[in-house]
């Protein structure tokens with residue numbers, strides 16, 4: 001019995017020694033760093049996504065007994081290459097290399113920011129970062145907030161603060177009747193948050209859009225009236241700074257005025273466009289953001305951070321702390337110089353995501369975001385200009401930032417037209433030459449670019465649009481030949 005126990009103890013000891021062996025850790029770190037560097041410096045010559053992803057994934061899942069770096073290399077090769085200059089699909093960034101490389105240090109330090117005693121330097125850095133964001137958005141010093149895993153969590157947190165500010169004690173009683181008034185293109189996380197918070201998704205009232213796909217401010221009063229008609233007396237009005245489908249910006253000053261008139265909480269979802277606070281040319285699009293009661297912003301979007309780094313700020317910090325204050329004597333203690341962040345975030349374990357954002361800010365200065373946001377917006381605008389002059393493609397709207405939707409000039413039945421746009425996207429993406437996305441505007445499918453890689457050049461944009469035109473022509477020709485064949489086959493019978 002004792003022998004068996006001793007053997008087991010030795011076996012366990014060997015596991016620990018193997019995992020924590022300093023020399024093999026050094027070697028592993030160097031192998032993994034090489035893979036990270038390759039991923040961060042993808043060139044146009046390669047493919048954005050290897051063809052046959054499904055079979056590759058199955059092969060990797062079946063592989064066993066391979067060394068860890070070999071497996072990681074296989075995963076890297078099979079991944080969607082976000083740092084490839086012709087990755088122009090969704091709002092996930094080609095990360096700033098330094099920020100991505102710092103991630104392994106964040107994981108190695110593994111500081112948890114819920115309580116100061118677990119994060120003696122991480123908490124001060126996180127607070128310094130939030131102070132910088134408050135200043136950037138024009139918020140007062142007593143505003144409060146934190147980094148969160150993303151815009152969806154930030155919107156949930158902001159609506160929680162709003163709910164308890166409008167209906168005191170709502171977290172305790174679960175009782176709150178509040179209408180959430182949003183632009184028609186608002187991100188789904190807001191209605192989801194209304195559902196989670198017990199406000200109900202049927203308390204969400206959409207405002208129609210104007211021609212630029214921004215919330216039509218002239219229609220806001222009628223939506224308040226409709227909400228009042230449905231019995232609501234308390235309101236949250238949401239403005240979007242950089243909408244998901246088209247990157248459109250709402251008139252935040254006008255929305256704030258409308259909110260003030262109705263006694264509503266005003267929330268700005270700047271998950272996508274918050275990074276323009278650092279843009280000398282485009283900052284004006286955020287005019288009025290500092291007047292909002294709460295703000296969502298995502299450094300992992302237009303500040304080019306690796307996932308994840310979202311953020312939420314509440315103008316009157318007390319509104320955040322009240323619904324999230326907890327009694328947990330094993331964590332939260334007496335007052336110290338630095339706060340326990342777990343007292344005003346939904347999460348308990350809180351990753352040290354602040355480090356990568358703070359380091360880029362400190363080491364390179366906020367002007368890097370001026371350069372990077374300008375580049376992605378310029379590349380997107382080049383796509384708008386190209387489509388304006390193309391015989392095959394046409395813009396669905398003017399690009400306001402780095403998201404742009406376009407479509408075929410040629411019209412067809414709704415079903416065929418939608419299917420054609422979808423097939424164009426799928427054909428392009430499967431080829432690996434470039435990677436784009438699609439959206440639905442005014443009920444019809446369109447193609448969509450989201451330029452999230454500052455290394456995407458105008459040449460990459462033109463090459464991608466040229467390839468789309470030729471795919472479209474081939475598909476249209478194939479459909480016409482098929483139709484012709486069917487017609488002649490019918491007339492023969």
Ligand SMILES: Cc1ncc(COP(=O)(O)O)c(C=O)c1O
Pocket residue numbers: 091149150151152153187189240242243244269270271272298310
């Ligand atoms: C406007 C807007 N808000 C919120 C979100 C959700 O952000 P996340 O994906 O970081 O949770 C998105 C995501 O694309 C967005 O575009």
